[in-house]
Amino acid sequence: MRAHSLRRASSLAAGVMVVAASVWAEPGQAVDDAAMLRQGQTLLRRDCGGCHAVERRGESPRAGAPAFRDLSRRYDVDSLGEALAEGLMTGHPEMPEFRFRPDEVDAILGYLRSIQTPPRR
Numbered sequence: 001m002r003a004h005s006l007r008r009a010s011s012l013a014a015g016v017m018v019v020a021a022s023v024w025a026e027p028g029q030a031v032d033d034a035a036m037l038r039q040g041q042t043l044l045r046r047d048c049g050g051c052h053a054v055e056r057r058g059e060s061p062r063a064g065a066p067a068f069r070d071l072s073r074r075y076d077v078d079s080l081g082e083a084l085a086e087g088l089m090t091g092h093p094e095m096p097e098f099r100f101r102p103d104e105v106d107a108i109l110g111y112l113r114s115i116q117t118p119p120r121r
């Protein structure tokens, strides 16, 4: 009995992982999972919000730090993923070094895509 229910639990977990993996496998697609967007927003508020405007409105607290909703005017937002994972930020002298886990990078990119103005084509 016990073994049986354990097996069911693990195949359920495997199913969840497959779903998650298929979301992550398509970086070009908008991540519409609300929980993931919230995670991205929370991380950015915590680590970046002291200097950058993280929300759709509002000015950056630090003069010269671009509002995140405007990043796509100058950058391909997707290309930031590598920098976030490796802890590199070129041209970012005043910024402390950050390094994010792959799932955090996905959440951050999903959130950033969701707030860009004008919307990413």
Ligand code: HEC
Residues within 6 Å of the ligand: 044, 047, 048, 049, 050, 051, 052, 062, 063, 064, 065, 066, 071, 080, 089, 090, 091, 092, 093, 094, 095, 096, 098
């Ligand atoms: C201590 C203040 C500070 C923090 C914290 C901070 N930034 Fe910045 N960031 C800046 C400033 C100032 C600039 C503009 C610097 C420049 O253009 O050289 C900038 C520029 C950027 C740019 C534009 C790229 C570039 O190199 O000009 C990106 C992208 C960026 N920040 C992402 C982030 C992310 C993501 C976080 C949180 C993980 C973060 N920043 C945290 C101050 C900060």
